[in-house]
Amino acid sequence: MASSMSINVLFSFIVLFSASCAVSYTIQDQFYQCITLHSDRSIPFSTAFFTPTSNATSFDSVLNSTALNLRCLEPPRQKPLLIFTALIESDVQAAVMCAKELKIQLRVRSGGHDYEGISFTSALGRSVPFILLDFAKLRAIKVDIEDNSAWVQAGATIGEVFYRISEKSKIHGYPAGLCTSLGIGGHITGGAYGPMMRKYGLGADNVVDARIVDASGRVLDRALMGEDLFWAIRGGGGGSFGIILAWKLRLVPVPSTVTVFTVPKTLETGATKLLNKWQHVAHKIDEDLFIRVVITTVNSTEGKKTVQTAYQALFLGRTDRLLEVMNHSFPELGLTRKDCVEMSWIQSVIYIAGFPSNTKPEFLLRGKSLFPAVYFKAKSDFLYVPVPETGLVGMWKKFLQEDSPIMIWNPYGGMMGKISESSIPFPHRKGVICMIQYLTPWTEGDMKTADKHISWIREFYEYMGTFASKFPREAYVNYRDLDLGMNKNANPTFLEASVWGKKYFKNNYDRLVVVKCKVDPDNFFWHEQSLPILPFKFGQDGKSLIH
Known part of the structure; x- marks a missing residue:
């Protein structure tokens, strides 16, 4: 066996050396040959390898398939020389070894939701060519209810994970994101917040093991990688330490019946005073209750543009107790029984994600969003002190200057304030009132339009700096922002x-x-x-x- 391995390694070297000396052998050719030599099986080029020259239509289709932000697919962004879709986990090891042999950069995509697109494109230009390793086929999920755990491959979406858990149990869940098409591989590397974070913390707080391919091509689990690396990969950002193959998740209990509601308020119906009050109570309220505020522009009853604040909530319990909590802690919202809808936890996933009410849970298995991709730029902030009413008034004025801006204010407190800042790399914990996401979308692909919207969000972000965290001004790594x-x-x-x-x-x-x-x-x-x-x-x- 040893001599056979030596012969294979020698043969690999000879082939690669010969290829490097021949004009006709491109990097794509060399990578394919190397993968073939390192793989345990034959991989037809057409099924797993896509280049802009040999199969351009398939290349574009695969590259664009899960891209959330169309801005990242436009010039001057650099696209990969080749896309390699891993079919089994050993393909990932082979990709690392071959990229190292060929001295070419390797980028990895699990879900394609990177806000700046750097998991599948490059902002560095043509000076740094790269190969994209795509995890679209590595999405196996194995739920073990008796062990309160699930092993999930990195290419699975959180929607798929949620569905497979609910398939096995109506009283188990997992405290991860609100957008169901997120790839769980990258999601957890940034922390993974969701509507149960005030009760159970982040998704990354509820990971008990992982498998990762390191820079040497070895597969390591928690025992082999050691606690320092296991600490780092849960919230330390993707693309720095290795390639996540799979996470072992710790499941959490959920009631058989939960309650949701959405209550909209415009400037004309008291949005300013209500958001001011929300800042004082949302992080202190019962930890079973998560009330986020989704802020957009709409037309008022008089036909003029105004601001709408939509209070959207998940409560881990029934309507009767929810009304007691709200009447005690946040009566200003005026929540009534008719605003509340009781449902299963998996149905609440669909509700919070914004899908139509008749969407079946099985839709989550498609791993796709219902909403079309757009061009956008996003930023984030953390508040430790409430924005005063005068600050909110100034914020509305600037907000109304943009075409279709979005803000989402996510409450903290509860378990988020009880976990140490150094427990995992995600540090935004005690004292945080809320995290704010700013986002401006557009549909035209020209540079002039992009510059207009990006200039607006930068100016808006500068205005909010007066109220946001300082020294440093904190940001969420999963809302990646290259302006930083x-x-x-x-x-x-x-x-x-x-x-x-x-x-x-x-x-x-x-x-x-x-x-x-x-x-x-x-x-x-x-x-x-x-x-x-x-x-x-x-x-x-x-x-x-x-x-």
Whole structure:
């Protein structure tokens, strides 16, 4: 067996060396040959490999298939030289080994929801060609109700995960995102918040094991990777430490019946005073209750443009107790029994995601959104102090200047305030009132239109800086924002990367960099906002050694 492996390795070297010397052998050719040599089985090119030259129509279809933000598919964004769709987990190991042999960058896509698209395109231009490893076929889910757990491959969407859990039990759930087409691989690497976060914390707080391919092509579980790396991958951002193959999730109890409601208020019906009050109670209210505020522009009854604040909620219980909680803590909303709808937890997933009321849970197995992709730019903030009414009035004025702006205010408190900032890399915990997402979408693909909307959101973000967290002004890594700063090449300094790293991770940034240096000292895994390596490495005793 050993001599056979040696012959294969030697043959691989000869083929690759010969290919590098021949003009007719492109990087795509060399990568395919390398994968074939490293794979346990034959992989027909047409079923798993897509290039813009050999099968352009399929290439575009696969690349665009899960892209959330069309802005990331337009010039000057660089597209991959080749897309490799992994069919089994050992394909991921082969992809790492071959990308290293060919000295080409590897990017990985699980769901395609990266707000800046850096999981499947590059903002670095043609100077950094790359290959895209697509996880669309790696989406197996195995639920074990007796163990209160589920193993989930990284290509599965959270909607698929939710459905498979509900298929086995009506009283188990998982506290992850609100958008059901999110790929769970990347979702958890950023933290993974959702409507049960005030009760159970983040999705990343409820992961008990993982399998990851490291920079050497090894598959590591929690025991093999060690606690430092296991800590880092749960909220430390994707694309810095390795490639997630699968997560082992800890399931949480949910009632057989939950209650939801949506109550809209416009400026003409008291939206300003009500949002001011919400800021004082939403993070302190019963932890079974999650009330977010979705803010948009609509036409008023008089036909003029106005602001609408929609109070959308999930309550882990029935209507009677919900009304008691609301009448005690937030009577200003004026919630009535007719506003409340009782349903199962899986039905509430569909409700919160904004699907039509007649959508069947089985729709979640499609792993797709009902809504078309658009061009957009997004940003995020965290509030520790309420925005005063005067600040809200100024905010509305600027908000109404944009065509179709969206803000979503997500309440914190409850379990989120009880978990330490350093428990996992996600640091936004005690004292946070809410997280705000700002988003401006548009449908035209020209640069002039994009510049107009991006300029607006930057100005709006600047205005909100008066009220947002400071030193640093915090941001959510899963709402990636390249305006915060980006790596221009594979060798950013600690200080350069800290400009955005401290905003995402606060004091956890330092520990994340140390872990990065230990597990990927050659910086194989890098992108526009990956963690940097230091100009020294760590020995077996944990002490630093100068290069």
